[in-house]
Amino acid sequence: xLLSLLPGPATALVVRSxxxxxxxxxxxxxxxNSTGIVFxxxxxxxxxxxxxxxxxxxxxxxxxxxxVVLVYLGVQAIRKTAVNKGDEPGVARSSYWQGxxxxxxxxxxxxxxxxxxxxxxxxxxxxxxxxxAMALILICVDLVYFxxxxxxxxxxxxxxxxxxxxxxxxxxxxxGLGLRVALESR
Numbered sequence: 001x002l003l004s005l006l007p008g009p010a011t012a013l014v015v016r017s018x019x020x021x022x023x024x025x026x027x028x029x030x031x032x033n034s035t036g037i038v039f040x041x042x043x044x045x046x047x048x049x050x051x052x053x054x055x056x057x058x059x060x061x062x063x064x065x066x067x068v069v070l071v072y073l074g075v076q077a078i079r080k081t082a083v084n085k086g087d088e089p090g091v092a093r094s095s096y097w098q099g100x101x102x103x104x105x106x107x108x109x110x111x112x113x114x115x116x117x118x119x120x121x122x123x124x125x126x127x128x129x130x131x132x133a134m135a136l137i138l139i140c141v142d143l144v145y146f147x148x149x150x151x152x153x154x155x156x157x158x159x160x161x162x163x164x165x166x167x168x169x170x171x172x173x174x175x176g177l178g179l180r181v182a183l184e185s186r
Contacts, residue, residue, distance in 0.1 A: 009102050009177050010176070012148045016077060016170035017068055017095050018153035025091055026150030034139045036103020041135035044113035047130045059107055063181055066105035070178030073098060077171030097102035107181075 018026035044176045103109060113131070122128040 008144040009066075009106065009174070009181075010099070010142075010146070011149070012170055012173045012177060013073070013098060013102055014150055015153050016174070017098075018150035019157045019170065020077075021091050021095065021174065023150050023154045026154070027147060030143060030146040030150070030153050032096040032099025032101075033103040034142060035100050036106070037109065037135055037139055037142070038132075039104055040106075040109040040113045041117075041131050042128075043110065044117065045131050048053060048110075059110075062105065062107040062110065063184075066107060067178045068103075069105045071102050071180060072178075073102070074171040074174030074176075078168050088149040098169035104122075 010030075013033070014029050017029040049094050101138075113135075117131060117134050120134060121127055
């Protein structure tokens, strides 16, 4: 479960949400990301993850969609003219959906659930409950790690003048991650 600690799109999104909108928004982003993990867990049991892993076309389509989502979120962060507060209408829903879409459009999660997790399902054990249990463990690790990260970032933002700079920086990081996703090979 050390994979949760590796920086990636979810980390950048949680940092941005915490820095710009506060801990509540970051937590909703984490919940959206967790929903995406459940999606990929169920998709792996249904064979959808295997399709993405086996089909170059499906993988490329998902990778391009993921890259577009990341670049779009990054551009939106940079272009934003006013800094929203976490309690404004729409921020909570947006935070959740951004986490969900970022996780759901991540082709590496599909490959992770089809290539790595099946190794831990005991022979003759029911696949769905075991896969969901492992997804739940991953979600718990994510919740602990990302909640601590959101708390630290929201505390640290007081020391940084203007969360506008933070939003631009995290927007640039999201664009960079999107470009990396678009350009990397399997």
